[in-house]
Amino acid sequence: MSIVFSFMLGFFAPIYGGIFYGIDRVLKAKMQRRKGPPVLQPFYDMLKLFSKTKFIVNAPHTIWMIFYFLSLWAVVFMIFFGGNLLYIIFGHLLATVFFIISGYSVNSIFSQLGSNRKLLSVVAYEPILIVNAICIYLVFGTFEISEILAAPNNFNSLVFTFLSLLFVVPTVLKLSPFDASKAHQEIVGGIEVEFGGVFYELVYAAKFLEMIFVYSFIFILASNDYIFGTFLVVFSFFAVALVDNSTARIKIDSLLKALYMYGFGLGIVSIFWILLCCI
Amino acid sequence: MVHFLIGFFDFVLLLYFMKVGFDFKNIKIQILALIQLILFAFAELNFTHSGSPDFIIDELAIFMMIIINIVGGAIALYGIKYMLYEDAPKYKKDIFLVYLWIFLVIMNFAVISNNLLYFFFFFELTTLSSFLLIKFRNDDISNKNAINALLLNMIGGLFLLIAVCLNLFTNHSIYINEIIQNKDYISAAMIFVVFAAFIKGAMKPFESWLLGAMVAPTPVSALLHSATMVKIAPFLVLKFSPVFSYEISFLITLLGMFLFFIFALEGLGKNSFKEILAYSTISLLSLMIAVAAIGTKESYEIALLLIFFHAISKAILFMCAGILEKLHHIKSIDDMQGLMSADKPLALLILVSFATVALPPFGLFFAKLFFVEYLAKLIQTDILYIFIILFFVVGSSILVLLYFKIASLLLSTNNHQQTPAKTPLSFVASSYFLFVFMILSIIYLVTTKSDISIFSIIFGALFVSLIVSLFVFKFNNLQKISVYACGENTIGQIGQFYFDFEKYAKYFLYVAIFLWLVLFGVSL
Amino acid sequence: MLHIKRFLKKSPWVLHYNTGSCNGCDIEILACLSPRYDLERLGVLNTGNPKQADIFLVTGPLTHRCHDRLLQLYSQIPDPKVVVAVGSCTCTGGVFKDMYNVNNGIDSLIPVDVYVPGCASSPELIMDGIVKALEILEGK
Structure with missing residues (x-):
């Protein structure tokens, strides 16, 4: 039963992930006192993109991107099947590298700039994710998500991990102020620029998967207290949207500095906090 | 008899080094050779046989021999083809190939010697062969780098000899199996062996010899960087790690991990392909030494994984670098642009080899994965390992x-x-x-560790289908469209950025030397 | 199979290009996206990228310099697509009509589906034009 359920959750992730994205857009619109698009807007976009003409720049470019989507999907499956946190992080790294290579394999300056910046932002957030995974291990004694979700709630020890992860969320999702790798007005979406039609839909759906990936990290901090976990996710969802609306983009080198100083710093504080104060 | 022969040849070898010193008018080499001669004579005079055998083929030795012979053999075979493109007289080419094979033989003997004096002999022989191989092209820069390699490695030899003499002087055994059985035997002698390993492994103040080795024909770099020479360093540390005290083990790990991070950073500023590979080698080598020095059963296995898969990946990468150099005339990475369209299989091979160093589901990645898991366990008992974690996670992503x-x-x-x-x-x-060979080893690894099997099957399948699709799908039925350039028809160019950490290099050096000194101080 | 074409009008993504306008109309277009008019409630997204766009919003008379670029951008928008000419200059050339450096309206180069008059057109007019364009888009 639970296997079927996990499978369903994973399989339909690109679908219901769209609802989260729709809610996100409405939330941001409401913050700006706009009405905003309907919640189902991502699905309208999806269906529209299906009906457009299929354009590609070159075959490898498209293939790398398709495998980015597939690997990311596999990672989401691993999350729902309660896999190992480290494998999930590194699987996500692999997927991201596919995407970066996709960006490099066209002759477009925006795409290449986007890839360069994405690579740097990976260098910025990857260590934070690993350090936070180690923090989670220190508290629960396991990397397996299924075991973490069964363990008793111990959020007090993970406060700093939570704060540190708040820096990772906008970087992975490419939201302000850490959206230098996407930079819609500056480099026209970075790696996304050369995709059109149904292929852009894959990139678009990958955003939902990224959302599920990064918020699941926050969800598991609350371990078996699912209501509190949901609260954490909603809180960080709200906080990230607020920050996205109210801050300007920072340059890629400032991003690196900020993530290493605050995100990584908080990760280290978290290890000390867990080892010295909580155990 | 064997002992006499080895002693005799060792004298001849040291005299040859002396002669090289005179040929190149290098007073440092002369002095080093002289000191080594004196110390060696002292060691020979005081040496007495104990019951232990001079050569022991244990598990570690077999493991090293597998790497040396399979990876090294492949490189030596590759050297035959490579040499066809080299501009040199026929007899020199033949000698070069003979050197390569002799090098492998020496390495085989080095890993099975149990007597430190014998080990010293083979250690010096590897120095000699690397000197001859680097010198092969015989131009100014080759000679200069060869001399530098000789000099630095002779310092390593000297350290080893000091260790031998100290052991003899304090009436301790110089048989490795006896040393590592004696748990409470901690002495300065041990630290000299470790220092010798550091120099072979091109740790921070001594990294210039390995970086300079890239002036030689590429099979030499491939051999030095992957299967032979530098692998002596983690091998030695692995051998002696069971008897390290906690402080020494931690300090070596810290130094190694620090250098892992530093070398990765310094590699970012380079633009020659071989130089970047060299930096990534010394970076990963430091990681191996760091892992090996922890000295537990888990770290032992992780270090073996690192050594094994690094040897294969680096050999492939260096062989590709050789092909690039000879066939496409590419040395700098800036000239590599467009290789994908010019020679797709080769470009993909390089790309996949990069993936094998850093990404799942390949061997080196698993080693790193196990290491993170192991570190998470270690840090529970010892908070100091937090430094190791920091350098490790940042260094890994910088390598990516x-x-x-x-x-x-x-x-x-x-x-x-x-x-x-x-x-x-x-x-x-x-x-x-x-x-x-690597894929087969990974499959073997996956079958022995059940917890990584599903993960590696999923991502392995993704990888294979990716490579297949890159060759199969051309999307000919879809409309092709030009890239977006704000409506312009001209296409912009973009280069790759470099990160120059040259100005911090001296601080890195100070920290490294400080750590060496602390290590030395603690061992006393 | 559901009629996915029906969703074309629910998610029109806009590419905005200025062929040499005085920026009056551009400011009005941006005003459309602001909280007061909020075009996004119709699903409109200002993409800035032809490959993901459905509606081509052009402002300004067709200056010679922009000739090739306009064509290039137009050709990079995947079908089905509609072109909305915003402002008098874009429709006919406006005050720049028959001048030495312009080619009058953009319909001398690419097919225009909706003409939005005004110098500068007001946000209400632009929105009206876009809604009109959505109907045309559905028919295509």
Whole structure:
């Protein structure tokens, strides 16, 4: 039963992930006192993109991107099947590298700039994710998500991990102020620029998967207290949207500095906090 | 009899080093050779046989021999083809190939010697062969770098000899199996062996010899960086790690991990392909030494994984670098632009080899994964390991940046239109062979560790289907469209950025030397 | 199979290009996206990228310099697509009509589906034009 359920959750992730994205857009619109698009807007976009003409720049470019989507999907499956946190992080790294290579394999300056910046932002957030995974291990004694979700709630020890992860969320999702790798007005979406039609839909759906990936990290901090976990996710969802609306983009080198100083710093504080104060 | 022969040849070898010192008018080499001669004479005079055998083939030795012979053998075979493109007289080419094979033989003996004096002999022989190989092209820069390599490695030899003499002086055994059985035997002698290993492993103040080795023909770099020479360093540390005290083990790990991070950073500023590979080698080598020095059962296995898969990946990468140099005349990574369209199989091989160093589901990645898991366990008992974690996670992601920075140039189809060239199969055969060997080893690894199996099957399948689709799907039925350039018809160019950490280099050096000194102080 | 074409009008993504306008109309277009008019409630997204766009919003008379670029951008928008000419200059050339450096309205180069008059057109007019364009888009 639970296997079927996990499978369903994973399989339909690109679908219901769209609802989260729709809610996100409405939330941001409401913050700006706009009405905003309907919640189902991502699905309208999806269906529209299906009906457009299929354009590609070159075959490898498209293939790398398709495998980015597939690997990311596999990672989401691993999350729902309660896999190992480290494998999930590194699987996500692999997927991201596919995407970066996709960006490099066209002759477009925006795409290449986007890839360069994405690579740097990976260098910025990857260590934070690993350090936070180690923090989670220190508290629960396991990397397996299924075991973490069964363990008793111990959020007090993970406060700093939570704060540190708040820096990772906008970087992975490419939201302000850490959206230098996407930079819609500056480099026209970075790696996304050369995709059109149904292929852009894959990139678009990958955003939902990224959302599920990064918020699941926050969800598991609350371990078996699912209501509190949901609260954490909603809180960080709200906080990230607020920050996205109210801050300007920072340059890629400032991003690196900020993530290493605050995100990584908080990760280290978290290890000390867990080892010295909580155990 | 064997002992007499080895002693005799060792004297001859040291006299030869002396002669090299005179030939090149290098007073340092002369002095080093003289000191070594005196110490060696002292050691020979005081040496007495104990019951232990002079050669022991244990598990570690077999493991090293597998690497040396399979990876080294593949490289030596590759050398035959490579030498066809080299501009040198026929007899020199033959001698070069003979050197390569002799080098492998020496390495085989080095890993099975149990007597430190014998080990010293083979250690010096590897120094000699690397000197001769680096000197092969005989121009100014080759000679200079060869002399530098000789000099630095002789310091390593000297350290080893000091260790032997100290052991003899304090009436301790110089048989490795006896040393590592004696748990409470901690002395300054041990630290000299470790220092010798550090120099062979090109740790911070002594990294210039390995970086300089890239002036030699590429099979030499491939051999030095992957299967032979530098692997003595983690091998020695692995051998002696069971008797390290906690402080020494921690300090070596810290130093190694620090250098892992530093070398990765310094590699970011380089633009020669071989130099970048060299930096990634010394970076990973420091990681191996760091892991080996922890000295527990888990770390032992992780270090073996690192050594094994690093040897294969680096051998493939260096062989590719040789092909690039000879066939496409590419040395700098900036010239690599457009290689994907010019020679797709080769470019993909390089790309996949990068993936094997950094990404799942390949061997080196698993080693790193196990290490993170192991570190998470370690830190529970000892908070000091937090420094190790910091350097490790940051260093790993910087290595990813280092590799895929090159990938960008490999893939881009910018202005440099290269003439399409097809690499002859005989040239890449050894690379493919090693690659298949690596895949088989990974499959073996996955079957022995059940918890990584599903993960690696999923991502392995993704990887395979990706490579297949890159060759199969052309999307000919879809409309092709030009890239977006704000409506312009001209296409912009983009280069790759470099991160220069040159100005911090001296601080890195100070920290490294400080750690060496602390290590030395603690051991006393 | 559901009629996915029906969703074309629910998610029109806009590419905005200025062929040499005085920026009056551009400011009005941006005003459309602001909280007061909020075009996004119709699903409109200002993409800035032809490959993901459905509606081509052009402002300004067709200056010679922009000739090739306009064509290039137009050709990079995947079908089905509609072109909305915003402002008098874009429709006919406006005050620049028959001048030495312009080619009058953009319909001399690419097919225009909706003409939005005004110098500068007001946000209400632009929105009206876009809604009109959505109907045309559905028919295509």
